[in-house]
Amino acid sequence: MASSRLRLVARLGLLLVLVLTACGQIPGLSRSGDVPRNRTLIITPWGPRPDITNPQNYHIYQTGVGHQREIGDKTIFEALMYTNLNTGEVVPWQAESFQYNENFTSITVKLRQGVTWSDGQPFTSQDVKYTLEMLRDNAPELTYSTIYKEWLKNVDTPDDKTAVINLNKPGPRWFQYNLALGHENHQVILPAHIWKDKDPKTFTNFDLEKKWPIGTGAYRLVASSAQQQVYDRRDDWWGAKTGFMPLPEPQRIILITAASDEVAGQMYIGNKLDSGLALQVGTFRAAKEKNPKLRSWNAQGPVWGAPDGCVYTFYMNNAKEPWNNRDVRLAVNYAINRQDVSTLGYEGSNYPVAAPFSGYMSKRWVTGKVKQTLDKYDRMKVDQGQVDQHMQAAGFAKNADGKWAKNGEVLKVSVRGSLGFAPMAPPIAGSLRRAGFDAVEQIEPSGSTALGDDWTTGKQDTMFSIHCGSIADPFDTLKDLHSKYSAPIGTKCPYGQCTRYSNPEYDKVIDQLEAIPPAGPDNEKYSDLITRALEIYQTDMPEIPMVEELWVITFNDTYWTGWPGAQDPYVAPYPPWEAWRLIIHRLKPAQ
Numbered sequence: 001m002a003s004s005r006l007r008l009v010a011r012l013g014l015l016l017v018l019v020l021t022a023c024g025q026i027p028g029l030s031r032s033g034d035v036p037r038n039r040t041l042i043i044t045p046w047g048p049r050p051d052i053t054n055p056q057n058y059h060i061y062q063t064g065v066g067h068q069r070e071i072g073d074k075t076i077f078e079a080l081m082y083t084n085l086n087t088g089e090v091v092p093w094q095a096e097s098f099q100y101n102e103n104f105t106s107i108t109v110k111l112r113q114g115v116t117w118s119d120g121q122p123f124t125s126q127d128v129k130y131t132l133e134m135l136r137d138n139a140p141e142l143t144y145s146t147i148y149k150e151w152l153k154n155v156d157t158p159d160d161k162t163a164v165i166n167l168n169k170p171g172p173r174w175f176q177y178n179l180a181l182g183h184e185n186h187q188v189i190l191p192a193h194i195w196k197d198k199d200p201k202t203f204t205n206f207d208l209e210k211k212w213p214i215g216t217g218a219y220r221l222v223a224s225s226a227q228q229q230v231y232d233r234r235d236d237w238w239g240a241k242t243g244f245m246p247l248p249e250p251q252r253i254i255l256i257t258a259a260s261d262e263v264a265g266q267m268y269i270g271n272k273l274d275s276g277l278a279l280q281v282g283t284f285r286a287a288k289e290k291n292p293k294l295r296s297w298n299a300q301g302p303v304w305g306a307p308d309g310c311v312y313t314f315y316m317n318n319a320k321e322p323w324n325n326r327d328v329r330l331a332v333n334y335a336i337n338r339q340d341v342s343t344l345g346y347e348g349s350n351y352p353v354a355a356p357f358s359g360y361m362s363k364r365w366v367t368g369k370v371k372q373t374l375d376k377y378d379r380m381k382v383d384q385g386q387v388d389q390h391m392q393a394a395g396f397a398k399n400a401d402g403k404w405a406k407n408g409e410v411l412k413v414s415v416r417g418s419l420g421f422a423p424m425a426p427p428i429a430g431s432l433r434r435a436g437f438d439a440v441e442q443i444e445p446s447g448s449t450a451l452g453d454d455w456t457t458g459k460q461d462t463m464f465s466i467h468c469g470s471i472a473d474p475f476d477t478l479k480d481l482h483s484k485y486s487a488p489i490g491t492k493c494p495y496g497q498c499t500r501y502s503n504p505e506y507d508k509v510i511d512q513l514e515a516i517p518p519a520g521p522d523n524e525k526y527s528d529l530i531t532r533a534l535e536i537y538q539t540d541m542p543e544i545p546m547v548e549e550l551w552v553i554t555f556n557d558t559y560w561t562g563w564p565g566a567q568d569p570y571v572a573p574y575p576p577w578e579a580w581r582l583i584i585h586r587l588k589p590a591q
Contacts, residue, residue, distance in 0.1 A: 035232075038559050038591050041250035041584070044267075044276030045070045046576035047420045049446050050259045051226035058205040058213035058221070060188060061135065061142040065496070068143065068186035073255050074581035075219035075231050076118075080109065080128075080189065082182035082579040085309065085360050085471055086569040090180055091582065094123060094189065094216060098180070104170040104517070111161040114242035117191045117214050118234060125163040129155040130192035132165065134200050141201055144187055146494045147178060172517040173475075182579025183309060183572075184468060188215075217581070218248050229255040248585045250560070259446070264554075268294055271558045276575050278305070278551035280423065281349040293557040297573055298566050302348045305550035306566070306573055307359030310468035311477075312341065312350075312424055314544040317461050319489055319500035322394060322411065329541045331390035332413070334383045335435035336428060342547045344430075345423035350550040354379045355534065356477040358470040358548055365474055365521055369531040377538040387435045404436045416442040416451060417464040424464050424546070456498050458489035466549055467497060473520075475513050478533045481542055482510045501542035509533045562586045 045052060046069050054063050058071050080095040097110045115123035132155050135142055139149035151171060156164040167174060178187050191214050195203065205213045211220060216238060219231040231253040239245040258264035258277050265283040267273035269290045279287065281304060288294045297306035314336060316323040323329065338352035354374050357366060366374065391397075391404050399405045415429040425441045432439035444451045454460040469476040483502035485495035493500070509532050519526035553573045555563035564573050564583060571582045 035252040038589055039251045041253045042274050043255055044258045048260045049257050051257055052229060055224045055226050056206045059203060060186060064143055069576035075253055076213055076215035076217045076221060077188040078216045079578050081180035082582060083180060085572040098175050104172040105167045107165040107175045109163045114238055115216055116238045117216055118220055119214050121193055123216055124160040125157040127189050127192045128163040129157050130196060131190045138200055140494060170515045183471060183577050186578055219253060245585060249587055249589055268554055268556055274556045274560055278553050281347045281552050284552045284554060295555055296552050303550060304349055304552045308549040308551055308574060309358045309360055309471050310466040310549040311353055311356045311545045312547050312549055313465060313467040314546060315463050315465060315499060317458060317500055318542050320461055323461060325394045326540055327390040327394040331387045333379055333541050333544050334386040335432050336544060337382045337431045338380055338546045340427040340431060341424055344427040350547045352380055352547050353545050356467040356470055356545045357474055360471045361473055368521055369527055370534060373531055373534050379538060384435060398436050402436055403438045410438050413437045413439045414462045415439050418444045418451060419446050421464060428464060456493045473518055474530050479510050483507050499542050503536060506536045557590060559590055560587045561590045562588045
């Protein structure tokens with residue numbers, strides 16, 4: 001009954017938004033004249049939710065990655081550069097170029113002429129200096145600030161269009177990973193003339209009367225509530241004025257929520273939604289039958305989605321008993337049936353993996369020594385004999401009920417995860433129960449932060465989620481297991497993966513990789529280091545990669561065309577990523 005009421009409320013709210021949009025009467029809307037539906041882009045946040053969180057806080061570094069993904073919805077803030085992850089092509093934007101010095105400790109960034117903030121002030125190197133040094137000086141309170149505390153020495157500004165970023169140590173990947181990737185690196189430059197006299201720990205950057213937030217993007221926020229956010233195109237956008245790029249076609253962008261996968265499916269069927277929330281594969285197929293204008297990355301299934309740079313992963317707290325015991329981790333690895341996670345959880349729309357490597361780099365890298373290492377350890381097989389062997393080595397035995405126990409205490413395995421990843425829970429729990437584990441499923445309610453809080457402080461023992469970052473080479477994700485990202489139980493981890501794994505030999509290999517320029521599998525030294533790190537990873541299994549994350553990103557061709565896809569992979573298609581704004585600039589009205 002409660003879920004029915006929620007769906008009814010969501011649909012009534014959506015109807016109100018659409019009626020008001022058609023009439024040009026969105027509350028708080030300041031654009032003169034009506035904007036018809038066929039010039040309005042309607043999207044949702046990433047992930048099902050009944051409302052928009054923190055609608056009156058536009059501090060992109062204050063409220064976490066989830067909030068960063070939505071505010072401005074890639075229309076207010078712009079990045080120095082983006083990357084098309086499908087090809088590796090760097091797309092200059094606010095900046096025209098970057099150049100390292102010989103030992104990779106200094107990066108000279110040349111800013112584009114003519115870029116201005118939405119209040120007309122010029123975008124300069126002083127903005128770059130303020131933003132990066134502000135993050136450095138406010139660690140660990142602000143999101144991403146620990147990166148700058150570790151890496152950033154200072155920023156020099158020899159002129160208004162030149163910023164020299166000086167690092168504390170060699171970082172040949174640092175600029176692209178943090179400031180030119182367009183992935184989950186929501187590190188944008190802030191206007192120093194607005195922020196310099198504010199307290200960055202408390203400033204919310206929100207005041208519609210002052211036209212805050214101020215950005216360089218082609219849209220401005222005109223209304224914001226828990227139910228909707230409205231952005232209107234700025235016809236004075238710097239890109240159009242300088243000839244860099246024409247104005248984007250959507251005159252208005254409306255961000256509304258979808259409380260569930262089912263609600264989103266109905267919205268797509270009724271052409272009340274253009275993109276945003278990915279659908280579960282079954283929902284997508286059913287919706288596509290009723291609305292042939294819907295499509296995803298691939299034209300045909302069962303694998304509809306594009307690589308996400310992430311792998312569905314079962315996490316274990318390596319700092320707590322018994323998960324600090326490698327034998328227990330290996331036993332769980334051999335218990336989980338990865339194919340079931342794919343087939344039962346996602347209707348075969350993705351595929352099993354044994355390492356945290358996504359499709360963005362696996363075709364290039366999972367060859368030669370890397371493939372030989374994965375074949376040697378053969379971690380993807382389901383093997384009850386291996387489960388028994390490793391659990392017994394860890395001092396466990398099955399009790400009268402067939403459950404693994406030690407000193408009379410049954411080992412309970414928490415299969416806990418967020419609502420967006422809920423399809424994983426039954427097949428994981430089923431695998432573990434068949435292998436003798438007392439597995440307990442727990443799905444977090446929409447909008448809850450409890451799991452994240454419990455995990456990052458070390459309270460949670462096990463969980464399922466994603467391991468992201470496998471974009472260019474294996475280092476992208478292998479680096480996340482470095483002990484510098486660990487922390488004592490009760491202390492918040494400085495990094496989201498937070499397995500609390502620690503291995504000095506592994507750290508040494510990762511440190512060597514970090515200090516040298518990235519190279520391909522044909523570079524013997526680089527390949528050897530990658531292989532050694534992977535060997536340690538496969539030996540210890542500090543986490544358990546299961547299947548690649550391939551969301552069925554849904555696009556609706558009814559009102560807008562020009563979406564990316566396998567036939568036109570001009571950018572990765574994921575709405576929570578910074579580079580999604582490139583899609584907005586490619587859309588064309590369908591009618």
